[in-house]
Amino acid sequence: MEFDTVIHGGTIVTPTESWQGDLGLVGGRIAALAERLPGGARRIDATGRLVLPGGIEAHAHIAQESSSGLMSADDYYTGSVSAAFGGNSSFIPFAAQHRGQSVDAVIETYDSRAAPNSVLDYSYHLIISDPNEKVLTEELPRAFARGITSFKVFMTYDLMNLGDRGMLDILTVARRHGALTMVHAENNDMVKWMNARLAAAGLTAPKYHAISRPALAEAEAINRAISLARLVGAGLFIVHVSTPEGADLVARAQACGLPIHAETCPQYLAFTRADLHRPGMEGAKYICSPPLRDAATQAALWRHARRGTFESVSSDHAPYRFDASGKFANGAQPAYPAIANGLPGIAMRLPYLFSEGVAAGRISLQQFAALSSSNAARLFGMERKGALLPGYDADIAIWNPEETREVTLADQHDAMDYTPFEGMRLTGWPEHVLSRGETVVEAGELKAARGRGRFVARAPYRPDPNAPVEPELDPALNFGAEIRP
Numbered sequence: 389m390e391f392d393t394v395i396h397g398g399t400i401v402t403p404t405e406s407w408q409g410d411l412g413l414v415g416g417r418i419a420a421l422a423e424r425l426p427g428g429a430r431r432i433d434a435t436g437r438l439v440l441p442g443g444i445e446a447h448a449h450i451a452q453e454s455s456s457g458l459m460s461a462d463d464y465y466t467g468s469v470s471a472a473f474g475g476n477s478s479f480i481p482f483a484a485q486h487r488g489q490s491v492d493a494v495i496e497t498y499d500s501r502a503a504p505n506s507v508l509d510y511s512y513h514l515i516i517s518d519p520n521e522k523v524l525t526e527e528l529p530r531a532f533a534r535g536i537t538s539f540k541v542f543m544t545y546d547l548m549n550l551g552d553r554g555m556l557d558i559l560t561v562a563r564r565h566g567a568l569t570m571v572h573a574e575n576n577d578m579v580k581w582m583n584a585r586l587a588a589a590g591l592t593a594p595k596y597h598a599i600s601r602p603a604l605a606e607a608e609a610i611n612r613a614i615s616l617a618r619l620v621g622a623g624l625f626i627v628h629v630s631t632p633e634g635a636d637l638v639a640r641a642q643a644c645g646l647p648i649h650a651e652t653c654p655q656y657l658a659f660t661r662a663d664l665h666r667p668g669m670e671g672a673k674y675i676c677s678p679p680l681r682d683a684a685t686q687a688a689l690w691r692h693a694r695r696g697t698f699e700s701v702s703s704d705h706a707p708y709r710f711d712a713s714g715k716f717a718n719g720a721q722p723a724y725p726a727i728a729n730g731l732p733g734i735a736m737r738l739p740y741l742f743s744e745g746v747a748a749g750r751i752s753l754q755q756f757a758a759l760s761s762s763n764a765a766r767l768f769g770m771e772r773k774g775a776l777l778p779g780y781d782a783d784i785a786i787w788n789p790e791e792t793r794e795v796t797l798a799d800q801h802d803a804m805d806y807t808p809f810e811g812m813r814l815t816g817w818p819e820h821v822l823s824r825g826e827t828v829v830e831a832g833e834l835k836a837a838r839g840r841g842r843f844v845a846r847a848p849y850r851p852d853p854n855a856p857v858e859p860e861l862d863p864a865l866n867f868g869a870e871i872r873p
């Protein structure tokens with residue numbers, strides 16, 4: 389076989405093992421893996437390097453307006469370039485429907501933002517905040533049919549919260565049509581009650597954001613979300629889990645055979661609420677929701693990443709600059725509820741996970757590949773991505789596991805004016821990133837043309853057919869009532 393490219397002599401990381409050998413690429417796909425492959429119009433020397441599946445960033449806010457209308461700093465060019473420098477070959481940002489908007493129009497808008505700009509292959513998760521009859525019966529099924537097979541809903545924020553009944557209805561639609569519901573789980577009233585009490589006491593500095601959204605608010609909402617999904621027999625993906633209590637609930641549901649999935653994010657492993665206590669308004673750089681917690685939480689979340697409760701570690705890249713276009717859109721000294729929620733990290737997700745995970749001995753290379761790429765491909769239906777196996781897209785990241793570098797803003801490629809990871813020394817960096825066999829980043833330089841990325845139509849999500857059915861919905865146990873959605 390004549391290869392377009394042979395990646396030679398690296399340690400190849402497959403889902404089951406790591407071994408030294410060659411990878412042969414033809415027409416943008418992986419064609420062969422062997423101890424030694426001859427030829428190749430192009431030969432890439434990977435001696436001393438790790439050859440990993442390119443990362444799939446499954447949680448990022450790119451060219452997205454928040455519910456209050458604030459635009460994220462990164463567009464599909466800077467967002468995808470930054471992701472590529474961070475070892476990713478594809479990504480799935482959100483396409484957000486705000487109240488009153490049609491889902492069809494939202495998809496059209498995001499197509500016009502992504503297609504001319506992205507250097508990486510992309511898809512979207514929808515965000516649904518207005519699940520009216522037309523959305524549930526026409527627009528969502530149409531979106532699923534064109535390969536947008538996941539969407540996020542919120543249990544918090546007045547402008548986004550669907551309420552329990554709304555959750556049941558949309559979970560039912562997802563189950564029927566083979567889509568995966570993602571959920572932001574925080575109890576809205578607990579948060580509002582805390583906000584009101586903090587405001588009444590005049591406590592509005594950034595550090596109070598951390599305590600305004602208690603761990604209990606997350607645990608309560610995760611428990612409720614799992615119960616709602618369980619009643620209708622739907623799968624559920626809980627985004628940005630930030631508490632041990634929440635992760636324990638997910639682990640318990642998984643142990644019962646329920647199709648409950650979850651991610652955590654590097655910020656919950658790397659930072660604590662002490663970072664919100666930085667001088668002046670510096671703490672605003674660390675405002676995200678759910679908020680940062682404490683060291684004991686970090687240790688518990690690592691344990692859950694290691695044991696597989698979390699199937700993905702995603703960045704939740706939500707870039708708002710430290711200026712009037714972002715964090716200070718509501719004034720120079722805003723109260724914490726008026727500060728945009730989110731921090732940037734699309735390029736730091738994998739270097740952080742590699743350094744603190746693999747290099748620090750917390751997770752294996754196979755776990756790294758699963759958490760960074762393979763599981764997202766499987767859950768979100770990117771059928772040809774996420775593994776170094778014959779027939780898969782040649783989406784590949786070649787890493788130098790020995791290189792130690794200090795993170796600086798100057799090395800970032802996003803549109804941000806800060807990185808919360810500034811000054812961190814990390815070991816293990818991606819050197820060469822390929823997408824469908826084409827070099828996107830090599831030796832610190834961008835090689836890809838704007839707009840080369842392609843939309844990826846994703847396969848449906850189907851929960852495990854052996855998952856338990858609630859007795860009240862099982863005709864064998866409920867006097868024959870056919871009420872299962």
Ligand code: DUC
Nearest residue numbers: 572677704706729730
């Ligand atoms: N949820 C996210 O996933 N990202 C930013 C803010 C939020 O509430």
Ligand code: ZN
Nearest residue numbers: 572627628677
């Ligand atoms: Zn969220």
Ligand code: ZN
Nearest residue numbers: 447449704706
């Ligand atoms: Zn997010």
